[in-house]
Amino acid sequence: MGLRDVQLFLRPDIIELIWGHPALALLPVDEMRQATEVALARDGVLALCYGAEQGPARLIEQLCARMDRLGYAPPPEQVMITGGTSQALDMLCTLLTRPGDVVLVESPVYHLALRIFRDHDLDLVPVPGAGQGGVPLFVEALGETLEDLARQGRAARLLYTVPTYNNPTGKTMSMAQRGALVRLVQRERRTNHPDLLVLEDDAYHELWYDEPPPSSLYELAPAGPIVRLASFSKVLAPGLRLGWLSASPEIVQRCIGCGMLDSGGGINHFTAYVAAAFIELGFLDRHVATLRAEYRERRDVLLAALAEHLPSACHWERLGGGFFAWVRLPPGVDGAAFLPTAEAAGVSYVPGACFYAGEGGDDRCRLAFTLVSHDDLAAGARRLGQALRER
Numbered sequence: 001m002g003l004r005d006v007q008l009f010l011r012p013d014i015i016e017l018i019w020g021h022p023a024l025a026l027l028p029v030d031e032m033r034q035a036t037e038v039a040l041a042r043d044g045v046l047a048l049c050y051g052a053e054q055g056p057a058r059l060i061e062q063l064c065a066r067m068d069r070l071g072y073a074p075p076p077e078q079v080m081i082t083g084g085t086s087q088a089l090d091m092l093c094t095l096l097t098r099p100g101d102v103v104l105v106e107s108p109v110y111h112l113a114l115r116i117f118r119d120h121d122l123d124l125v126p127v128p129g130a131g132q133g134g135v136p137l138f139v140e141a142l143g144e145t146l147e148d149l150a151r152q153g154r155a156a157r158l159l160y161t162v163p164t165y166n167n168p169t170g171k172t173m174s175m176a177q178r179g180a181l182v183r184l185v186q187r188e189r190r191t192n193h194p195d196l197l198v199l200e201d202d203a204y205h206e207l208w209y210d211e212p213p214p215s216s217l218y219e220l221a222p223a224g225p226i227v228r229l230a231s232f233s234k235v236l237a238p239g240l241r242l243g244w245l246s247a248s249p250e251i252v253q254r255c256i257g258c259g260m261l262d263s264g265g266g267i268n269h270f271t272a273y274v275a276a277a278f279i280e281l282g283f284l285d286r287h288v289a290t291l292r293a294e295y296r297e298r299r300d301v302l303l304a305a306l307a308e309h310l311p312s313a314c315h316w317e318r319l320g321g322g323f324f325a326w327v328r329l330p331p332g333v334d335g336a337a338f339l340p341t342a343e344a345a346g347v348s349y350v351p352g353a354c355f356y357a358g359e360g361g362d363d364r365c366r367l368a369f370t371l372v373s374h375d376d377l378a379a380g381a382r383r384l385g386q387a388l389r390e391r
């Protein structure tokens with residue numbers, strides 16, 4: 001493939017339900033222009049310097065004030081600006097792990113995080129998550145896996161989970177499960193897994209469509225073993241490459257003391273100034289409200305179309321937020337093997353097996369509904385249903 005400007009590519013005859021990307025028409029170009037003008041007019045010189053390693057105070061203060069309004073604000077020394085969740089994951093692996101360390105990963109889970117862990121030669125150990133019907137709940141499965149590892153004399157370093165509007169399942173851990181998870185991790189850190197940290201990927205927390213989700217895991221143990229990863233990608237624009245993490249002061253200090261930041265200063269410093277202005281101007285709250293309303297409609301259109309067009313042997317659950325519907329295909333249909341047939345019928349998806357560090361997901365597919373118009377969501381479900389029936 002030659003030079004390209006953006007990661008996204010769309011094939012003309014295929015309704016692409018692959019991409020977990022925002023609706024292009026909703027990207028707030030005009031507001032970004034205004035925020036950039038404000039940042040340059042007011043703080044141009046500061047915004048164009050090397051930035052503070054932790055990220056500019058201006059943005060951290062805006063984020064803390066906003067999180068406070070939304071429910072819970074970490075103290076500023078527990079917040080650090082990142083280049084988005086992907087960069088944060090890569091940085092945490094670089095700074096906190098050695099090749100061969102055990103990383104427990106909820107299964108299924110965001111498949112591209114698995115790639116980042118693999119780049120660091122980590123030993124991925126899947127833990128069945130709530131997305132698999134019929135298996136023990138995630139926390140029980142986690143307890144069993146930690147015991148197994150301890151019996152083998154191995155200690156886990158990280159647990160990676162997307163507990164709120166999981167990618168790909170759309171599921172959200174209950175408050176009771178969150179409390180149980182935090183208590184289990186705290187107990188294990190006192191015994192067999194002293195270095196275990198939880199990476200809570202909270203990319204979709206604000207994108208709820210029925211009711212707000214429970215508190216983040218981090219809120220349950222703010223100075224403890226949870227690192228919460230938040231991102232502007234889904235609530236503002238992925239091209240900003242900007243996010244933030246909340247963690248204990250020790251972890252934040254470890255990150256901001258690293259050589260890369262010492263050399264280059266804070267990550268995406270100019271963009272961070274623009275994001276601070278964007279929040280200060282009231283644009284972020286307004287934008288998130290717009291996204292919620294629009295994505296709620298798209299979710300409803302997709303779910304109604306699935307109910308109308310998919311064979312009765314398919315199964316999915318109503319999702320309360322996030323970007324994805326997680327569909328079980330009829331018995332005998334393998335999501336990866338069926339994809340070429342689906343694409344020939346004019347619809348695409350991501351096969352379920354991609355989201356598993358181990359076995360599983362062959363009978364599933366993930367449908368992303370945020371990028372695609374109402375008409376295409378309906379047509380995509382119709383094409384998928386027809387292709388499955390013809391098979």
Ligand SMILES: Cc1ncc(COP(=O)(O)O)c(C=O)c1O
Pocket residue numbers: 020083084085086087110162167201203230231232233238242243
């Ligand atoms: C769960 C999850 N985490 C992280 C990302 C990527 O985050 P960022 O754009 O902040 O690197 C995505 C994007 O799809 C995601 O679904």
